[in-house]
Amino acid sequence: MTTERLEHRACFGGWQDVYRHRSEVLGCDMSVGVYYPPQAADGPCPVLYWLSGLTCSEQNFITKAGAQRYAAQHGIILVAPDTSPRGADVADAQRYDLGQGAGFYLDATQPPWAAHYRMHEYIAQELPAWVEADPAASDVRAIAGHSMGGHGALVLALRNPGRYRSVSAFAPIVAPSQVPWGEQAFAAYLGEDRAAWRRWDACALIADARERLPLLVDQGEADEFLATQLRPELLRAACAAAGHPLTLHLRPGYDHSYYFIASFIGEHLAWHAAALRGG
Amino acid sequence: MTTERLEHRACFGGWQDVYRHRSEVLGCDMSVGVYYPPQAADGPCPVLYWLSGLTCSEQNFITKAGAQRYAAQHGIILVAPDTSPRGADVADAQRYDLGQGAGFYLDATQPPWAAHYRMHEYIAQELPAWVEADPAASDVRAIAGHSMGGHGALVLALRNPGRYRSVSAFAPIVAPSQVPWGEQAFAAYLGEDRAAWRRWDACALIADARERLPLLVDQGEADEFLATQLRPELLRAACAAAGHPLTLHLRPGYDHSYYFIASFIGEHLAWHAAALRGG
Numbered sequence: 350m351t352t353e354r355l356e357h358r359a360c361f362g363g364w365q366d367v368y369r370h371r372s373e374v375l376g377c378d379m380s381v382g383v384y385y386p387p388q389a390a391d392g393p394c395p396v397l398y399w400l401s402g403l404t405c406s407e408q409n410f411i412t413k414a415g416a417q418r419y420a421a422q423h424g425i426i427l428v429a430p431d432t433s434p435r436g437a438d439v440a441d442a443q444r445y446d447l448g449q450g451a452g453f454y455l456d457a458t459q460p461p462w463a464a465h466y467r468m469h470e471y472i473a474q475e476l477p478a479w480v481e482a483d484p485a486a487s488d489v490r491a492i493a494g495h496s497m498g499g500h501g502a503l504v505l506a507l508r509n510p511g512r513y514r515s516v517s518a519f520a521p522i523v524a525p526s527q528v529p530w531g532e533q534a535f536a537a538y539l540g541e542d543r544a545a546w547r548r549w550d551a552c553a554l555i556a557d558a559r560e561r562l563p564l565l566v567d568q569g570e571a572d573e574f575l576a577t578q579l580r581p582e583l584l585r586a587a588c589a590a591a592g593h594p595l596t597l598h599l600r601p602g603y604d605h606s607y608y609f610i611a612s613f614i615g616e617h618l619a620w621h622a623a624a625l626r627g628g
Numbered sequence: 629m630t631t632e633r634l635e636h637r638a639c640f641g642g643w644q645d646v647y648r649h650r651s652e653v654l655g656c657d658m659s660v661g662v663y664y665p666p667q668a669a670d671g672p673c674p675v676l677y678w679l680s681g682l683t684c685s686e687q688n689f690i691t692k693a694g695a696q697r698y699a700a701q702h703g704i705i706l707v708a709p710d711t712s713p714r715g716a717d718v719a720d721a722q723r724y725d726l727g728q729g730a731g732f733y734l735d736a737t738q739p740p741w742a743a744h745y746r747m748h749e750y751i752a753q754e755l756p757a758w759v760e761a762d763p764a765a766s767d768v769r770a771i772a773g774h775s776m777g778g779h780g781a782l783v784l785a786l787r788n789p790g791r792y793r794s795v796s797a798f799a800p801i802v803a804p805s806q807v808p809w810g811e812q813a814f815a816a817y818l819g820e821d822r823a824a825w826r827r828w829d830a831c832a833l834i835a836d837a838r839e840r841l842p843l844l845v846d847q848g849e850a851d852e853f854l855a856t857q858l859r860p861e862l863l864r865a866a867c868a869a870a871g872h873p874l875t876l877h878l879r880p881g882y883d884h885s886y887y888f889i890a891s892f893i894g895e896h897l898a899w900h901a902a903a904l905r906g907g
Contacts, residue, residue, distance in 0.1 A: 358882075358883055358885055358887040358888075359848070359850065359879070359880075359881035359882040359883065359887065359888065359891070360887040360888075360890065360891055361890070361891045362891070365887050412691070412692050412886065413691050413692065415694035415697065415890065417887075417890070417891075418694065418890070569638070571638065600638070601638075602638035603637075603638040604637055604638065606637055607691065608637040608638065608639040608644050608696075609637075609638065609639075611639065611640070611694065611696070611697070612638070612639055612640045612641070
C-alpha cells in the first residue's frame with residue numbers, strides 16, 4: 350500500500366501524525382490520524398480505533414478531543430480515520446448525512462454506493478492490517494466513537510467478536526433502524542428491505558450477540574439529538590433484555606459537541622487501558 | 629454594553645461560552661470565549677486572559693488547547709478574545725499578517741488603522757471591565773498568549789505594571805522591531821519612525837521595566853518560525869542584561885501548532901494558579 354505522511358507533530362512526548370494511504374477496499378486514498386505515545390518508541394503498544402461522526406474528517410478528533418494526553422499516560426496508540434471514502438469518483442449526496450463524510454461504517458449493497466462505501470471492511474480488516482504493519486503497533490485493539498462513529502464502534506465490536514478488547518461510545522446512534530439518520534442512510538446504502546438492516550443496528554445485534562463485551566456509553570442530557578436520533582433508552586432496554594453488560598452515563602448539561610467528548614475522554618481511555626492491559 | 633451569548637456548552641463541570649459584545653474602543657462587535665470553571669458558581673474566580681496568534685479568532689484556543697481541564701482544576705476563568713477588530717468598515721489588508729486577524733495587540737496611530745485598531749486599550753481596559761461586571765469574575769488577572777499573542781501578553785504585562793499577577797507565552801514574537809512580522813506590522817500601524825516601536829516591543833520594554841514580573845516562556849525547537857520571527861535568544865539576552873527573571877523552556881521536537889500548546893498548557897495554568905492564589 351502506498352503511504353504518504355502529511356503531518357508529524359510532537360504532542361505530549363509522542364507524535365501526532367496524519368497519513369494518506371491507498372485503500373483497496375474503498376477504492377480511494379484515505380487520510381488517517383495516528384497518535385504514537387512515547388511508549389511506542391520502546392515496543393509495540395495497543396491501539397484504540399476512534400470513529401468520528403457525521404461531516405467529520407480525520408482532523409476533528411485529533412485537534413479537539415484532547416485524548417493524546419491520556420494516550421501518552423496509558424501508552425495507547427490512537428488511530429482516527431476519515432468517516433467515508435472520498436474523491437471526485439466517489440458517489441455523494443447533497444446532504445450532510447449521506448455520502449461523503451457519512452459512511453455509517455457499513456458495507457453498502459446498493460448502487461451507486463456499493464462501489465466505494467465499504468467502511469466496515471476497511472475499519473475491521475484493511476486499516477488494522479496497515480496500522481499493524483508498523484512494529485510500534487500491536488494487534489491488541491479497542492474501538493470507540495462519537496455519534497455516527499459511536500454506532501460504528503458498537504456495531505464493529507458486536508459483529509467481530511474477539512477482535513476488540515473493549516468498546517465505548519459517546520452519544521452513539523444505538524438503533525439506526527428506528528431513527529431518521531439511520532433510516533435514510535440504511536435505505537440508501539442497504540435498500541428498502543429492513544431485514545438487511547438488523548446486521549448494522551447495535552440494538553438488534555445485542556439481541557443475537559454471543560460475546561458479551563461490556564459497553565461503556567456516555568450521553569449528554571442536553572444533546573440536541575437525544576430524543577430524535579440517539580435514544581439511549583433503546584440501548585438500555587436491549588441490554589437488559591439480552592443480559593448484555595452496559596455502563597451508561599447520562600451527563601446533565603452536556604451537549605453533542607467535542608466539549609462533551611473532551612470532558613470524559615479521559616475516563617474512556619482509562620476504561621480501555623484497563624481492558625488492553627488485561628488478557 | 630450590548631452582549632449576546634452565542635455558545636453555551638458544558639465542559640469539565642463548568643461552561644464554555646462565547647459572547648459577542650460591543651466594543652466602544654474598537655468601534656465594532658467583538659467575539660470572546662469565556663470558560664467558567666465549576667468554582668465560578670460559588671464566588672469570584674481569578675481570570676486568565678489568553679491572546680491568540682495570527683489568523684486566529686476566539687475559537688482556536690477554546691477548541692484546541694485543552695485548557696479547560698486545568699482551569700477547572702485550579703478554579704480559573706479563561707477569557708479568549710478575537711485577535712483584531714472585525715467588520716466590513718474595519719480596514720484590512722490582502723495578507724494574513726496585517727489587518728483583520730492580525731491586530732498585534734497595539735494601539736495604531738496611522739491611517740487607515742488608527743480608527744479601529746486599538747487592541748491594547750481593549751485588552752487592558754475595556755475587556756476586563758466587561759468581564760468583571762460579572763460577579764463570577766474577580767479583578768485578579770493573569771495573561772498569556774501564543775506567537776503574536778505571546779508578544780501581546782508580554783507587552784501588556786510590561787506596559788501595565790500591577791495589572792497582572794503573572795504572565796506567560798508560547799512561541800512569542802519577543803522582538804517585533806527586529807523580525808519581518810513585526811517590522812511590516814509596526815510600519816503600517818505605527819509609522820516608519822522606529823522610536824515609536826520601542827513601546828510595543830517586549831525586549832525593548834524589558835530594558836526599561838520597573839516591575840520585574842517573572843516571565844514563563846515555552847518555545848518549540850522545531851518551530852518553523854523560530855529563527856526568522858521568534859528568536860528567543862533576544863529575550864534571553866534582554867532579560868540577562870536587565871536582571872529580569874525569565875524561565876525559558878526550549879522543547880525539542882515541538883513545532884508552532886496547538887499540539888505544542890496543548891502539551892504544556894497544563895504547566896502554564898499551574899504557574900498562573902500559584903501566582904493568582906498568592907498576594
